[in-house]
Amino acid sequence: MEPDTTTSPSGRGFWEQRYRDDDPSGPLPTPNPAFTALIGELSLVPPPAGTPRALELACGRGGDALWLAAAGWHVTAVDIAEHALSALAERARRAGLGDRLAVERHDLARSAPGAGRWDLVYANYFHTLVDLDRDAVLRRAARSVADGGVLTVVDHGSSAPWSWEQRDDHPSAEDLWHSLALGNGWTRLMCEGRPRIARGPDGRTATVLDTVVAARRADGGGRT
Numbered sequence: 518m519e520p521d522t523t524t525s526p527s528g529r530g531f532w533e534q535r536y537r538d539d540d541p542s543g544p545l546p547t548p549n550p551a552f553t554a555l556i557g558e559l560s561l562v563p564p565p566a567g568t569p570r571a572l573e574l575a576c577g578r579g580g581d582a583l584w585l586a587a588a589g590w591h592v593t594a595v596d597i598a599e600h601a602l603s604a605l606a607e608r609a610r611r612a613g614l615g616d617r618l619a620v621e622r623h624d625l626a627r628s629a630p631g632a633g634r635w636d637l638v639y640a641n642y643f644h645t646l647v648d649l650d651r652d653a654v655l656r657r658a659a660r661s662v663a664d665g666g667v668l669t670v671v672d673h674g675s676s677a678p679w680s681w682e683q684r685d686d687h688p689s690a691e692d693l694w695h696s697l698a699l700g701n702g703w704t705r706l707m708c709e710g711r712p713r714i715a716r717g718p719d720g721r722t723a724t725v726l727d728t729v730v731a732a733r734r735a736d737g738g739g740r741t
């Protein structure tokens with residue numbers, strides 16, 4: 518069945534509904550294995566010295582933000598859905614991570630966290646139901662990466678059999694890389710499709726593909 522996105526032009530209604538019954542007293546949501554593997558490979562856990570700052574775009578239930586905060590990052594997690602964010606803030610508080618995880622509600626098509634540079638900006642499965650200029654959102658987010666900082670994007674590279682979105686035209690890692698239009702001053706760290714065994718809500722398993730891209734902004738240059 519097609520999801521109903523007519524409740525708001527941004528699709529917010531759909532996502533609020535989806536997270537409405539999220540119970541923050543339950544177990545912590547597990548982080549995305551493609552993301553945790555990538556962050557490990559990039560040697561970003563443990564985090565760099567100082568007060569490393571990470572920005573997550575479209576955090577959903579926040580398993581990745583919680584994992585990163587537990588590893589020592591100071592994370593600001595953004596989503597369009599207030600229900601998701603209030604549950605995540607409560608989870609962070611209960612896990613003793615309230616001082617390392619902040620939430621901000623934004624429709625990223627319209628706004629983003631204010632000025633400041635991030636040591637890590639990331640988006641995992643930032644797939645939406647409406648016609649959003651996601652490339653523009655990601656390019657703007659890339660401009661907020663600090664010198665020497667890292668941008669990562671993990672997308673679905675194939676549709677799981679249980680997914681509401683069945684399509685066979687997922688962009689490749691190269692497509693994703695080019696859509697970011699990072700230009701000079703960035704080093705490509707990762708750009709590939711990675712197979713993974715996924716488990717569906719009914720317990721079925723299937724091999725799916727993740728599209729994984731990572732880049733580092735050069736130290737002291739490359740402002741776009």
Ligand SMILES: C[S@@+](CC[C@H](N)C(=O)[O-])C[C@H]1O[C@@H](n2cnc3c(N)ncnc32)[C@H](O)[C@@H]1O
Nearest residue numbers: 532575576577596597598624625626641642645
């Ligand atoms: C497929 S979910 C992925 C959530 C999470 N990153 C994960 O990996 O589980 C997509 C997320 O994008 C958020 N989202 C959709 N449109 C958005 C927008 N315009 N601005 C901010 N967040 C948005 C939704 O609320 C949802 O949490």
